[in-house]
Amino acid sequence: MGAALGASVGVMTTPSWRYPWPGEQYTPLFELSLAPWSLMRRPHGQEDERGIDLMDYPMTAKELGFDFIEIDNLHFPGDLPAEEDILRFQDRCKQADIKCSLLLCGALGDAASANKQQRQKAIRQYKAWIKAAAFLGCEAVRIVCADRITIPKQEKMKYALRGVKKLVRFAARQGVDLLIENHNGYSSDPDWLVSLIKQVDHPRCGILADFTEWRMQREPLKLYPDPYRGMELLAPYTLSVGAKSIDFDAKGEETKVDYFRMMKILTEAGFRKKVAVEYFGESLSRKEGIIKTKQLLERVRNRLS
Numbered sequence: 359m360g361a362a363l364g365a366s367v368g369v370m371t372t373p374s375w376r377y378p379w380p381g382e383q384y385t386p387l388f389e390l391s392l393a394p395w396s397l398m399r400r401p402h403g404q405e406d407e408r409g410i411d412l413m414d415y416p417m418t419a420k421e422l423g424f425d426f427i428e429i430d431n432l433h434f435p436g437d438l439p440a441e442e443d444i445l446r447f448q449d450r451c452k453q454a455d456i457k458c459s460l461l462l463c464g465a466l467g468d469a470a471s472a473n474k475q476q477r478q479k480a481i482r483q484y485k486a487w488i489k490a491a492a493f494l495g496c497e498a499v500r501i502v503c504a505d506r507i508t509i510p511k512q513e514k515m516k517y518a519l520r521g522v523k524k525l526v527r528f529a530a531r532q533g534v535d536l537l538i539e540n541h542n543g544y545s546s547d548p549d550w551l552v553s554l555i556k557q558v559d560h561p562r563c564g565i566l567a568d569f570t571e572w573r574m575q576r577e578p579l580k581l582y583p584d585p586y587r588g589m590e591l592l593a594p595y596t597l598s599v600g601a602k603s604i605d606f607d608a609k610g611e612e613t614k615v616d617y618f619r620m621m622k623i624l625t626e627a628g629f630r631k632k633v634a635v636e637y638f639g640e641s642l643s644r645k646e647g648i649i650k651t652k653q654l655l656e657r658v659r660n661r662l663s
């Protein structure tokens with residue numbers, strides 16, 4: 359199946375990196391993973407005609423040429439991880455010979471909520487998923503923090519520090535990094551997010567830097583004005599990257615984001631970890647869009663190496 363798919367959509371058949379010298383072990387500048395929303399665009403229980411079953415996700419990712427996948431709690435049933443589902447998914451990953459690199463947590467509440475009860479409930483749920491992520495071998499968990507602007511930023515910082523410090527200490531005991539993504543609200547303000555990371559001051563706490571998530575406010579719409587400047591600010595604290603794509607030009611470049619410029623900023627700041635392929639377009643099939651994005655990142659890696 360993998361070979362047929364590769365032939366139909368033009369998977370590169372030659373390595374996307376230089377051959378190492380004899381005796382030299384090759385280490386890529388950064389590794390690639392697959393984000394689950396590229397294939398499954400609805401949470402568990404919602405119909406997605408073009409999607410796949412969660413339990414087929416590891417093998418599908420392997421057939422597309424990946425060794426690492428991200429997962430999202432929203433694709434599992436329930437607010438808390440069920441042991442049976444986690445064990446089944448672990449078994450599917452072993453069968454596919456693929457590793458989980460990151461667990462994305464969503465719809466569990468704001469770790470920076472000003473409401474103490476809501477914040478504590480979110481923290482309890484995040485802790486349960488952090489334990490599940492550690493069991494599955496994930497390197498990191500992304501939480502939701504300050505994704506809506508409802509109170510002044512300094513007041514929000516106070517609650518964010520309370521929630522994030524508790525969670526990063528717990529994550530560290532599980533051997534897992536805790537990541538916050540530029541993902542709406544104050545978290546999409548790079549100055550605010552970097553200030554949070556600095557004040558938490560924990561080696562296990564960092565940023566999941568997304569190429570396109572710069573929406574600080576919805577109505578009226580307010581975006582951080584310069585995503586490349588934003589990435590320059592986030593880069594020194596970035597432990598994972600989300601490379602979103604929608605459309606491609608005739609040369610295979612993403613039409614809205616300069617991938618080379620983004621990755622140059624990150625690698626010059628010392629980033630050497632995983633970049634997730636996140637195809638969200640509609641003009642190609644999901645698998646074709648994933649491969650286009652993967653090939654683009656491979657070309658960028660070649661140019662930067």
